[in-house]
Amino acid sequence: MALTSPYDILHAYSQGRISSGEAIRRLHLEGFRDLVIAMADAGHPLPRPSRADVERQVQAALPLLRAALKPAESDRATTSDGPRPYRKNTSVTRTNSGTRMPQDHSM
Numbered sequence: 001m002a003l004t005s006p007y008d009i010l011h012a013y014s015q016g017r018i019s020s021g022e023a024i025r026r027l028h029l030e031g032f033r034d035l036v037i038a039m040a041d042a043g044h045p046l047p048r049p050s051r052a053d054v055e056r057q058v059q060a061a062l063p064l065l066r067a068a069l070k071p072a073e074s075d076r077a078t079t080s081d082g083p084r085p086y087r088k089n090t091s092v093t094r095t096n097s098g099t100r101m102p103q104d105h106s107m
Helices: 006-014 020-025 033-044 053-067
Strands: 091-092 101-102
Touching: 006 020, 006 053, 020 033
Parallel strands: none
Antiparallel strands: 091 101
16 A cells, blocks of 8 residues: 555554654654644544553563562561551641641640
8 A cells, every 4th residue: 555645654653554753754744742643633543552562561561560569578567476556657747738747846
């Protein structure tokens, strides 16, 4: 299929048949931002990765996410004797907006 019109170029990019760089070059755009705007103006969806690509990315990311989300031993909510007792933080208070403000203990 010959990519002669802007519609054809945007459609080919939307289907993943040409790269963003190729679409930008053929449409004489300044960059990716302009390509995204042209895609939206023409009603074309942005290209999506294949299911296999997404699955590969998920499998690569899961070990990293699990490692980052696993609490450190010192941050665990329990001790060897059971749950850690609650300690109120007396050095700061929270305002209605959620801002932390130091408490004045001089009174």
